Amino acid sequence: MSGRSVPRRARLLLALACVLASLAGLGVVQVTTAAPAQAASAADFRAGNIISDAVFWDASTMAPWDVQAFLNGKVSSCQAGYTCLKDYRENTWTRPADAQCAQYNGVAGQTAADIIWNVAQACQVNPRVLLVLLQKETSLVTKTNPTWDNAYKKATGYGCPDTAPCDAQYYGFYNQVYKAAWQYRRYAVNWRNYSYQAGRWNTIQWHPNAACGTTSVYIENQATAGLYIYTPYPPNQAAMNNLYGTGDGCSSYGNRNFWRMFTDWFGSTQYSVVGEIDALWQRMGGIGGALGAPVGARYPTWGNGWTQGFQNGRIHYSPATGAQAVLAPISWAYDPLMGESGPLGYPVGPRYATWGNGWTQGFQNGRIHYSPTTGTHAVLAPISAAYDALLGESGPLGYPVGDRYQTAGNGWVQGFQNGRIHWSPTTGAHAVLAPISPAYDELLGESGPLGYPVGGRYQTVNSGWVQGFEKGRIHYSPATGAHAVIGGISTAYDALLGESGPLGYPTGDRYPTPGNGFTQTFQNGRIHWSPATGGHAVVAPIAATYDSLTGESGPLGYPVGSRYATPGGGWTQAFQNGRIHSSPASGTFAVLSPISTAYDPLLGESGPLGYPVGARYRTWNDGWTQAFQNGRIHYSPTTGAHAVLAPISATYDALLGESGPLGYPVGDRYQTAGGGWTQAFQNGRIHWSPTTGAHAVLAPLSPAYDALLGESGPLGYPTADRARAAGSGWVQVFENGRIYWSSTTGAHAVRGSVAQAYAAAGAESGELGYPTGDLVTEPDGAQRQDFQHGSIRWTSADGATVTLTTD
Structure with missing residues (x-):
């Protein structure tokens, strides 16, 4: 029907x-x-x-x-x-x-x-x-x-x-x-x-x-x-x-x-040609034009775009770029790069003729250039930015002679008739041309020690040329020739304004120095470098102290940075094994390893210790100590380097520091309950709070205190230093009790209601003697503690009951 x-x-x-x-x-x-x-x-x-x-x-x-x-x-x-x-x-x-x-x-x-x-x-x-x-x-x-x-x-x-x-x-x-x-x-x-x-x-x-x-x-x-x-x-x-x-x-x-x-x-009954694509196709002559008949339906592409294939090319459309045709020989490079879905994006205009019977077409992220002698090659963003700035195929580089290829550090390099463009994510795209290129190529280009160029060549003083690279520069003048200033040497040189600064142009290449280092001579000076430290210039007022310590051959080793200004009109410069710190108030002193390993994490002179006020000095057991404006750093091979700062330092110094009963610090101070501070030493700790002050808890009392979680436990902070007790024992008072020690009973804390009864019975000097165990809670809720000659049992109903034993 x-x-x-x-x-x-x-x-x-x-x-x-x-x-x-x-x-x-x-x-x-x-x-x-x-x-x-x-x-x-x-x-x-x-x-x-x-x-x-x-x-x-x-x-x-x-x-x-x-x-x-x-x-x-x-x-x-x-x-x-x-x-x-x-x-x-x-x-x-x-x-x-x-x-x-x-x-x-x-x-x-x-x-x-x-x-x-x-x-x-x-x-x-x-x-x-x-x-x-x-x-x-x-x-x-x-x-x-x-x-x-x-x-x-x-x-x-x-x-x-x-x-x-x-x-x-x-x-x-x-x-x-x-x-x-x-x-x-x-x-x-x-x-x-x-x-x-x-x-x-x-x-x-x-x-x-x-x-x-x-x-x-x-x-x-x-x-x-x-x-x-x-x-x-x-x-x-x-x-x-x-x-x-x-x-x-x-x-x-x-x-x-x-x-x-x-x-x-x-057109084709199999494939519709519509909209912007149809309008361009018709303007290009439709079936009888350069594109010929459609060979497929239009299909959606990213960005609300459309693409349709024809016998001799494609039309690509997006709202941002309009409809543009891509024909051979441009398509020979565009299609392998996945067209608009690839790195070039959509075409932004038709192909146009260039010199030497060539063709060029622009895309969102680059161009494709063709000539009969070089073939068809895409110059993609971001290489294209540098190429376009040099007028593309009409400029000094000429046509591309190959596609871009990946290089070190996720970079790209592309060769042209008269040079190359080098790009990396961190440096951008830059051309390297003569007279810089011979020295760069000799150093293996971006794969060598200089890395990628970070800018184009530019003219400098005395008819010179300079080009910057990731790890240095190449400097040229008619009088000195072209020489690379590489890596950390370049950093120090640039900080001194390079060839325009006091050092002038390099007069030779870098040469090796002890410890696999390098030194490079300039018209008016030198820069020193080592693999571990890089290259840095050492200048006054740091230089005098560095030289007195025999420079990189001395205990400080190579500099690892340039001098920098510090608080109070000071200067600091870092070296392999320490720093030299200078201020008008404290003078100039080196803080060497291993003291520096504790000083630097505390932000050096900008931190709580302030500037050094003297050189390090030897202490017992192969240790070192150095004084600073607000404390000291103490080091030994077994404990490492740690700062003892106020308010703990006063108590530590009163106990003769590392030469006293506490020994060396084994860690840094740390904050504790109630706004307090605690620091551990070889033979105990110093605990401080705003209400109790600073007191050391030493062996043999410290194990019992630590077992009760120290100041965070039931005893709280110490309120006095340890004192002698009966029979050559020790006792120390805390906020909520005491710890007693004797050679026969060890150390035990007495606290709470039992402590009151114990004190009333004369404590360790009374009939009960020293505690022999810790406070325990019995099944009926009673608290009981045993002593040398009896026990104390306390309940809320009956209070404390003292029971003495008969020998």
Whole structure:
């Protein structure tokens, strides 16, 4: 069944002459026309795939104004007294949505272009399909003398059977366009109800005359099946041999004409060319132009873009760049780089001719340059920035002679006819040219000790040239030649303003010094470098002290940085094994390893210790001590270096420091409960709080104190130093108790209510003697502690009970 009231197969019941006469008005009988400039080729026609589903159902190929412009372009002017389709208007009415189409909202005085477009949107049919259908059936698109009877009332042939007059209920342009689109949708929705189906072989007559025979067509898609249901005959070879004319007595033309008209007007029936891509393609000559026919459908790309392939290239579109074609030989480099999805991004303009018969085309992130002698190569961002700044192929570098290649540190290098550009993520892209390049190449370029260039060459004093690299510079003057100042030597040199500063130009290359170091001579001085320290200049006031310690051959070793200003008008410079610190108030002194390992983490002179006030001095057990404005640092091989700061330092010094009972510190001070400080030493700790002051807890009392978590435990902070107790014992008072020690009982804390009873009984001097165990809580909740000669048991109900034992 077709869109007409009676199936087209009814034509088989008519005499051939009558059939031909009736089909003439439906566009099935061929009317000879001249081939357009971009003619379709019969070789491209496929009976089983006249048009793809993607194209047939693509309602987005034209906007309303595109349809109007198309109609305007087909009829320059109407014959007098007639209204051509481009000027036609009709009152439309609202049609509710159904299984085939969405709702169509009626409008008074709607133009033909708006009707075609709105029907296309409601039924999701390509508006180009509807334009071709109108032309195929009634030649209405190009007719210059259309009338109601010869065109508008039966515009698409819907409801016009071959064996009876047209059904008046479907008269009218709007009615015809809508019902034709609706019918094609109905074929797709109810495809099982029709004789011709996609995905199988179908037997189809060549012509309404059954004597012409049948052919078997494998219909590949629903759109083609719909065309055969609407016009059920394929063209025979005679019809295809004369594509723009007539064939023989068994030729049918409806589906041939549909395919031919669509191809002539819009290009491939397999792939839509639409929007910005279509506009550029048409400007470039369409099928007959440089790009040729489309070879695939447009496909979405990143950034809301589209790309479509043609026989000789691609058109790439994005909202930011517009539509641009990429043709050979540019495409030879663009396509291997994955086109717009690759590093170049979208093209931003067409290719343009360059010197030497070359071509160049710009992209979002670079350009592609071609010449017959160098081939096609992309110059990508960020190398392109340096290349463009040098005028690209028209500048001193010439054309690229190869693609970029990866180098050390995730960098890129690209060679050109007259030089190279080097890029890394941290340095950017820069060209290296003569007279700098010979010295750079001799040092293996970016793979050598200099690393990547960080800028272009620039002129300097006395007609010189300089170029900066990651780890140094190359300095050239006519008097000294070109010499690299590398790595840390370069850092020190640059800090002194390089060749413009007091040192002047380098007069030679660096040379080795002890400890795998280097020294380099300059017009007015030297810089010293070692692998561990880099290169640094040593200047006054640091220099005098450094020289008195025999420089890098002495205990300090090489400098590891330049001097820098410090608080109070001071200067500091770091060396391998320490620093030299100078201030007007304290003088100039070296802080050497191992003292420096504790001083530096405390921020040196900027930290709590302040400046050194003297040199380090020897202490017992191969130790070292050095005094500072606000404390001391003490070192021994077994304990390391640690600072003892106020308020702990006063108590430590009173106990003779590392020479006293505490020994060396074994860690730094740390904050404790209640805003206090604690520091550990070889033989105990010093604990300080704002309410108790600083007191040392020494062995043999300290193990018991530590077992009770020190100041964070039940005893709290010590409130006095340890004192002698009865029988050569020791006792120390804490915020919440005491610790007692004797040689026979060890150290035990007495605290809480038991401590009160113990004190009342004379403590260790009384009958109970020293505690022999720690406070325990019994199952009934009582607290009990044992002593040498008895025990104390305390409950909340009975208080303390002292029990003495009898020897």
